[in-house]
Amino acid sequence: MTETLSVPAKMPVRLRVNGQNRDLLIEPSASLLQVLREDLALTGTKEVCLLGSCGACTVLIDGKPALSCLVLAMACRGKAITTIEGLMEGGDLHPLQQAFIDKGAVQCGYCTPGMVMVGKALLDEKPNPTAEEARQAIAGNLCRCTGYQQIVEAIVAAPEIARTGSAKRPAGLMDSGPYLMPETGE
Numbered sequence: 690m691t692e693t694l695s696v697p698a699k700m701p702v703r704l705r706v707n708g709q710n711r712d713l714l715i716e717p718s719a720s721l722l723q724v725l726r727e728d729l730a731l732t733g734t735k736e737v738c739l740l741g742s743c744g745a746c747t748v749l750i751d752g753k754p755a756l757s758c759l760v761l762a763m764a765c766r767g768k769a770i771t772t773i774e775g776l777m778e779g780g781d782l783h784p785l786q787q788a789f790i791d792k793g794a795v796q797c798g799y800c801t802p803g804m805v806m807v808g809k810a811l812l813d814e815k816p817n818p819t820a821e822e823a824r825q826a827i828a829g830n831l832c833r834c835t836g837y838q839q840i841v842e843a844i845v846a847a848p849e850i851a852r853t854g855s856a857k858r859p860a861g862l863m864d865s866g867p868y869l870m871p872e873t874g875e
């Protein structure tokens with residue numbers, strides 16, 4: 690007698706994503722990352738290592754950063770999920786998103802959604818974070834491009850952008866394309 694492998698049946702689930710209820714049929718083993726990207730077409734959340742090592746898949750669950758590649762979507766019933774797509778307000782970038790652009794903190798962009806989400810969680814907890822607090826917040830997120838400094842600067846600058854709509858250049862640095870370079874005086 691031969692055994693047949695059965696495909697797990699899909700199950701109905703209601704997820705609250707970016708303030709909207711979404712009714713879906715998903716496999717019980719589907720990760721939140723898989724459901725966000727494949728069922729909801731929210732591809733801002735990035736898929737990189739799928740091992741919980743890189744942070745690119747970070748979203749907020751009930752306001753706390755979570756690695757969506759390690760979380761079962763089914764376990765998110767009744768929770769508020771926020772992705773990078775949920776940060777814009779009325780068509781405007783969130784001040785933190787604007788800060789990433791202003792500070793040259795986006796290069797290839799693969800780490801950016803995860804970095805922004807951990808930065809958002811930090812700013813919600815500490816409205817005026819220090820550079821050290823920003824470094825601690827992004828400690829679990831990898832970036833191959835920026836050297837992290839611009840990302841830290843962006844998180845620290847976001848409150849001022851929220852207040853004034855513009856970023857102030859840190860003392861002693863000058864803009865050089867997407868980078869901030871030490872001023873030479875030439």
Ligand code: FES
Pocket residue numbers: 735736737738739740741742743744745746747756757758759
């Ligand atoms: S894709 Fe989830 S931690 Fe890397």
Ligand code: FES
Pocket residue numbers: 794795796797798799800801831832833834835
């Ligand atoms: S901007 Fe490329 S990995 Fe961070």
